[in-house]
Structures are given as C-alpha cells and as structure tokens.
Amino acid sequence: QQQVKQSPQSLIVQKGGIPIINCAYENTAFDYFPWYQQFPGKGPALLIAIRPDVSEKKEGRFTISFNKSAKQFSLHIMDSQPGDSATYFCAASKGGSNYKLTFGKGTLLTVNP
C-alpha cells in the first residue's frame, strides 16, 4: 500500500517555466511534509518542508502548497533553471519529525535551456 502518491513521474519544462509536482497522502496522522531533491550520483537533500498548520511555505524559488482537507500538497518551482534538473521526492511522517519518513516514488524534472 503506497501511502504517498506522487505525480507526475517525469516532467520537462523550458527555462523560466513553473513545474508543479503533486503528492497525495492517505494517513491523516501525517503532520510533517518535506521535499527532498536528488541530483544524479548524489543522495537526496532536504529542499523545503511544511507542517499542516500553514497552507503555503516559500523558500526562494520553491513553494509548497498544502491542502489539508484534500490531503494533498505540491511543490512549485518559480523561474525554473537548468540547474534545477533533478529528481524530487515528497515525503510524510507522523510526530513532526524526519523519523520514519514515507516517501513518494519521485519525479524526474528536466529543465531545458
């Protein structure tokens, strides 16, 4: 049973575009939702995270939108750059910690110059 469903599996945008990656979760006990970014040959790294007491969080060009009633959250990348090309994973956990994260399957983002 996949508890965090991520879409799309892959995404191609032009430089300056706004890719959007969506995730949906089933477990209402989840209360911490991070996004991790992974470049080829590297391990994932935390990009941005949100807790359900806010509907949006922005850090630089990256924004998480959170819809608690729909049990969905999404990552938006403003003014995307070729250097943003990577695999993005959404995740969720209980207890507000990074312990025992449940990850989505990942989205391979390609930003063309």
Add this chain to the structure above:
Amino acid sequence: ETGVTQTPRHLVMGMTNKKSLKCEQHLGHNAMYWYKQSAKKPLELMFVYNFKEQTENNSVPSRFSPECPNSSHLFLHLHTLQPEDSALYLCASSAGGTGGTGELFFGEGSRLTVL
C-alpha cells in the same frame, strides 16, 4: 561535500558472497538510517539506530544485518542476497535522535549489484 560518507560506492557480488557496506557521519548526529532506493519505487526505510540502539526494523529480510558500533558508524552486512536486492543503498543521519525534527543528511549511496 557530504558529511555522510559511504563505502564502497559500487559493489558487485554473487548470491553466495558475504560483503559489508559502511557508513560514517561527521555531523555529530544521534540517529542513523539505512534506506533502499530502487528504480521507480519510493525510498524504503530499512533500519534506524538511535544512540547506537536499533529502534526500527522495517520487516527487512535477515540476509541484511545492520551493525552500529557507535553513533558515527553504521554497517550493513550482506549475505546470500538475491538479484532483486540490487539497488542503491543510502545511509542517512539526523540530529536530535529519532524524536527530533532534524533533517536527514544522506550519503551518496552504495550501488549494489547481485549477480
């Protein structure tokens, strides 16, 4: 430069071999993790150690045997593996133990191929 170092980066082994993966973190963290990353699958949490004590075994087959001699080192001992065990094995660490909110810091992974 990553604060979590994994060796070897690549490993090819037969089904009857015994090998070990090593992870070392230089971040002063209390919790260490093993994750399995397979193509088109979510990252799968395998084991968690908090202050050297195993706190999570996510129904991992006994052919994978973890060892955590101290808070800075984590091993994954491998024996009689199956071809479907071929994957990227990622080590991670976090501050504050398993009850903390510290982000996961991942190593670059050990790419395992089982023939």
